[in-house]
Amino acid sequence: MASVEQPPNAATAQVTGLPAGSGSDLMIDVRGLNKYFGERHVLCDIDFPVKRGECVAIIGPSGSGKSTLIRCINYLETPTSGHIAIDGKQLSSDLSAAELSQVRRELGMVFYNFNLFPHKCVLDNITLAPIKVRKIPRAQAEETAHALLAKVGLAEKADAYPNQLSGGQKQRVAIARALAMNPKALLFDEPTSALDPELVSEVLRVMRALAEEGRTMVVVTHEMGFARSVADRVVFIDHGRIVEQGDPEDVFGHPSQERTRAFFERVLHPL
Amino acid sequence: MDQLWSALSLQIPKIINGALITIVAALIGMALAMIFAIPAGLGRLSRQPAIRGACTFYVEVVRGTPLLLQLFIWYFGVSIVLLTLFNFNADIALYNLLTALNSNNLYNQLPPNIGPAIFFGVIGIAFNYGAYLAEIIRAGVLAVDQGQTEASLTLGLSRFQTMRHIVLPQALRIMIPPITNNFITLVQDTAFLQVLAVPELSLATQGIAQETNSNLIRWEFFVVELAIYFIICYSLALVSQRIERRNASGIRPRRGALAALAFARRPR
Numbered sequence: 274m275a276s277v278e279q280p281p282n283a284a285t286a287q288v289t290g291l292p293a294g295s296g297s298d299l300m301i302d303v304r305g306l307n308k309y310f311g312e313r314h315v316l317c318d319i320d321f322p323v324k325r326g327e328c329v330a331i332i333g334p335s336g337s338g339k340s341t342l343i344r345c346i347n348y349l350e351t352p353t354s355g356h357i358a359i360d361g362k363q364l365s366s367d368l369s370a371a372e373l374s375q376v377r378r379e380l381g382m383v384f385y386n387f388n389l390f391p392h393k394c395v396l397d398n399i400t401l402a403p404i405k406v407r408k409i410p411r412a413q414a415e416e417t418a419h420a421l422l423a424k425v426g427l428a429e430k431a432d433a434y435p436n437q438l439s440g441g442q443k444q445r446v447a448i449a450r451a452l453a454m455n456p457k458a459l460l461f462d463e464p465t466s467a468l469d470p471e472l473v474s475e476v477l478r479v480m481r482a483l484a485e486e487g488r489t490m491v492v493v494t495h496e497m498g499f500a501r502s503v504a505d506r507v508v509f510i511d512h513g514r515i516v517e518q519g520d521p522e523d524v525f526g527h528p529s530q531e532r533t534r535a536f537f538e539r540v541l542h543p544l
Numbered sequence: 545m546d547q548l549w550s551a552l553s554l555q556i557p558k559i560i561n562g563a564l565i566t567i568v569a570a571l572i573g574m575a576l577a578m579i580f581a582i583p584a585g586l587g588r589l590s591r592q593p594a595i596r597g598a599c600t601f602y603v604e605v606v607r608g609t610p611l612l613l614q615l616f617i618w619y620f621g622v623s624i625v626l627l628t629l630f631n632f633n634a635d636i637a638l639y640n641l642l643t644a645l646n647s648n649n650l651y652n653q654l655p656p657n658i659g660p661a662i663f664f665g666v667i668g669i670a671f672n673y674g675a676y677l678a679e680i681i682r683a684g685v686l687a688v689d690q691g692q693t694e695a696s697l698t699l700g701l702s703r704f705q706t707m708r709h710i711v712l713p714q715a716l717r718i719m720i721p722p723i724t725n726n727f728i729t730l731v732q733d734t735a736f737l738q739v740l741a742v743p744e745l746s747l748a749t750q751g752i753a754q755e756t757n758s759n760l761i762r763w764e765f766f767v768v769e770l771a772i773y774f775i776i777c778y779s780l781a782l783v784s785q786r787i788e789r790r791n792a793s794g795i796r797p798r799r800g801a802l803a804a805l806a807f808a809r810r811p812r
Contacts (some may be wrong), residue, residue, distance in 0.1 A: 289614070295710075347698055349694055349698065368669070368759075370702060370703060371702070374700045374701070374702055375700070376700050377699070377700050378699065378700025379698060380698065382694075382695070382698040384694070384695065386691055388689075388691040388692060388694065388695035389695075390692065390696075390710055391714065392713050392714055392717075401699070401701075401709065402699035402700055402701060405701060405705055405709065406699065406700040406705075408700055451699075454699060454700060455641070464730075498605070521746060544753075
């Protein structure tokens with residue numbers, strides 16, 4: 274983790290209830306995860322470990338359960354059964370709200386529809402959680418926020434309101450907001466799927482920079498270029514099961530499963 | 545015209561007194577109604593079935609029965625029960641309240657023994673409006689996108705902080721027009737207090753009008769009454785417009801939110 278470049282002045286990861294840098298090298302450990310929506314079995318026996326500093330891309334057809342998986346990791350969806358641990362801390366529905374919040378603040382989440390707070394300016398969007406949750410003094414939180422905005426290329430937008438920004442700018446603010454909590458891992462739920470095509474790359478470039486810093490990232494995406502060139506590992510999910518996973522070059526170059534091959538065929542050569 | 549003015553100038557103190565009672569009753573009623581409405585509205589969204597059930601019971605019973613009848617229950621029922629069980633004197637309570645609000649003059653102008661009627665009448669109106677306002681609060685909270693709550697929770701904010709900093713500020717902006725609507729009808733419904741013999745604006749005007757023996761002048765008193773009600777209600781509308789404009793930064797309510805709120809409006 275020594276190579277990870279911390280945002281300036283960000284509070285060092287000191288959180289009660291979470292063993293700081295516990296022995297295991299797994300940041301996220303999902304085992305035997307099952308999720309039903311009513312009768313529908315959307316996730317079947319998913320094993321999904323993510324190592325410290327690893328960037329994992331999850332790909333697959335829509336409705337395959339990718340987003341549900343990533344939403345189970347921070348308990349936005351409650352798994353029907355299975356085991357989830359974040360940096361050694363077990364999650365379960367028995368956790369109190371306070372304990373759950375302590376785990377969630379360590380997992381930054383970026384949504385496909387941004388979910389910026391429309392009644393707050395960009396700066397307040399970013400500083401809200403550090404001030405209210407981490408109890409960082411406002412001046413320090415704002416300094417960090419300005420540094421993060423510079424990092425995502427939006428230094429001059431601190432006072433703007435979300436509805437004055439383009440989609441790509443909104444998503445970069447959302448990334449800065451997640452980074453402001455100095456999380457141990459970042460979860461991206463189709464971060465570019467709501468963007469106009471010409472705005473996609475500005476967001477992907479920011480994400481690539483984060484991956485190169487060595488941040489732990491799980492990215493649900495339809496951007497095959499990103500999955501192939503940035504991710505350390507690609508996971509292909511279909512019908513709630515992990516069909517194939519591995520090094521991006523292997524998975525993209527020589528998919529071993531027929532379903533994976535068919536998916537790439539449709540996605541990479543739609544005509 | 546001269547006749548009207550001379551008649552009016554004689555009666556103007558009574559009308560002003562009535563208008564003051566109406567205004568004070570309405571303002572206290574609004575504040576009290578919100579105090580009933582906020583816990584009831586949020587309570588209906590609670591994950592605790594007992595809390596949800598109690599709040600739903602309150603809203604449904606109050607909405608499902610006439611205001612007039614509720615006022616009688618408060619005045620002839622609750623007030624007597626409180627008096628006999630706890631020796632609670634509403635007259636003294638009203639005196640203390642108006643003293644605290646710096647409106648002692650108003651108390652001194654009231655007819656004798658009217659305290660309990662005003663006290664329980666205003667509570668009755670507030671209790672009634674609290675149920676309608678609770679539904680507006682509930683609808684307003686539901687109209688805020690679920691993604692806002694998710695984003696806030698994933699940042700580590702508690703449910704309470706999420707409500708306080710993220711959901712309610714956005715919900716409030718959506719709620720202002722229907723709340724204003726209800727406040728305006730609340731002002732007009734203070735006229736119901738006349739069934740408990742409270743000399744508010746309507747009753748005061750009627751009394752004066754009945755004493756007049758000129759038909760020509762009688763209806764003009766009602767025009768004056770009408771103008772006073774309009775001034776009060778229109779001022780409320782202006783205040784709400786200002787609040788709306790001040791809170792306008794950045795937010796656009798989700799489409800369909802206002803349609804959902806139409807159900808929460810008090811039917812007249």
